[in-house]
Amino acid sequence: MSSPLVPSFLPQDAQTDAALPDPARILELRVNPSSVRLYPAPPLSVSNDTLAATALTPGTASLDIPSLCLLRGTLDDFLQYSRQEASKWLIDLAHDICDPAERRGSLLAWKEPEKQWRPVSPIDPLTASVYRYDLPTGITVGLSKISLRVRKSATTLSGQPGTMGDRVRRRDGMCWVTRMLSPLSNSHILPKRMGDHLGRLIFGKFTSFGASNLPPPASIYSEVFGVCLTSNLDRYFDTYDMGFRYVSPNIYECHVFTAQAGTVTIAGEASTTEMASMFPALHGHPARPPQPQHPDNPPPGLFRWHYLQCVLRKFAHNDYKSLANIAYSEMPIKMEGDSDDEGTDSEAEWPSKGFDLGRQVEDSLAEREERRHATAQWIAAS
Template sequence: MDVAAAVTTIPTAADPTQYIPLLQGAAVDIDRFSGAEQSDWLLSLAHDICDPVHSRGVLCVEAPNHTWRQITVSEPLIDQTYLYELPPTVVIGLSKISLRHNKSATSTTGAAATMRTAVLRRDDYTCWISRTRATTFPNSHICPKRMEDAQALYILQTFCGYQGPNVGVFHPMFGIVLSLSLDPLFDTYQLGLRNIGPSHQYRAHLFRTGEEFNIMGSSDPPGFPFPMPPLHNYIVNQPPTPGHADNPLPGLFRWHYLQCVLRRFATETYRRQSNISYHEIPLRMEDDSDDDTGDDDGDWPSASWDRARLAASEAEVEKQRQSAVIAWRTEVH
């Protein structure tokens, strides 16, 4: 998939539109996740990558004679190039942001332990997927702890439309209870929950290749008389405690699911872009599931874009504040 106007480069007369390929995969591989959504699955991801607040782009497919045809709703995906086209006046910048990890181990540990207790109690010590119960289950972070508060709040506002009081990354809504077997998959973006209902209904998608798991996060042993449901495409109809005020908003799972897709399908061209910072996700990010000291230096797949959007938002707020000050001084004098 190519995305129009997704990088701040200077257009030329011969090619006024700049493109950067974002996602790449065989149709048979992508069909594993798109399912009945088909082209709507790809369009929603393009929105989340490029324009998560306004979703102003349209999805086109390459037609004969190097032209583009806008696709219809839920059109089947094929082995072809897709273009996410934004209005001509919309430009999305990809910025390289300095990475700083300066949260103290003491404050991190205390906040994480408090969050874990709150999440376990909210979910009644019950795994969201398998519905097994245990007091030893970890708190699985939807947004990584190293993201810190300002970035987590901005993602909450961007992907959920949140307009409530300021909350930090250790608020219970940023965590869920998963079993000890499923937690590592979720923390490394190999397991995502795709929102498929008007509220809290999700479809589990397993992005790990080469091995299938059941909802317990394991394989059924040979001769097992009662096979467990497969993890991939398993439907989670509601949280363990429906209606709880601190349940995660569906948009947070939307952001986490995007990280799973980028980890699996992001193109090498995107990863090598000179004006963005992209980091491979380690196979294990213990800091996000175990409430220990210290912070992992690894980043989530869309870290550079998330930081760029936050920086742009903060710059716009400061610009408006400065304008207000100048206007006030002009009125006074």
């Protein structure tokens, strides 16, 4: 076990005194910086599996700081999402941030009267404390990268037979949450701008634990990366404002991460109390696959990844968000189903057909600058 670090509740985000929450109600998740390795700058174009692996492989550089804060918020906010899971919820999130494939670490909590770190059991209640994810001596990790969804692909509404949206709608036939038959959107669990190569690596890392040890699909357009939702719910899912928390096989629970979570219903945000009373609340509402035994349903591990992004969007600390190269590369490459795809529907032709390498590199440079600007805006708004 690594040497103990006495925690501090002093906030590290720049806030005015009037904006500071009561320190006695704050929960923090930390990790020892000596266990973390930073990522090198990603390649300009992630055009094969080797380059994708390079982008997701931490280098040798480490941080020269005493402690690294990963998540921070009020206990009341965390309790909205941990619900009946108690500390298991935070343990799972700590694994997914630090070591999703192997889960080699353990969670400790600082006990103030004893002035020492104590192991956390999954059934322990969450408290306003400093928690620390502790990795075995000699084990170093790269923290899970953060998806900013810098830009959204423009997709034709009708699509062509055989595209991902058509296959997902044929598989599901109704919304996972509302059970409505129309209008339906194909909600992407991973942004399709990540491309095949990053998609396969994320799939492998997050579905390798437990019974979901499945071979990665060949394409980001496999139906396992999609889920049918109504258009109202798709916009929450697409921006990481709603995620599916695994409950049991084929049963999930919707968690809403907007500041107005209490006013969001399964029909969308309610503008009046009367409207809110007409529909069930979205937060805590069950979500289920319409065809539970379908072989191409998304595995729980993909929803784990998406749910982690929701948590990071709400609770990630500036220490974490400011790390070098911590955002995923989401390249502006030509995508099947985009409105400018000239009608092609062949997966064999995508993404190599019509590529112009010079334009792709130029677009990638613009994308990197756009991603840097988006990261700066996100950190400044925290």
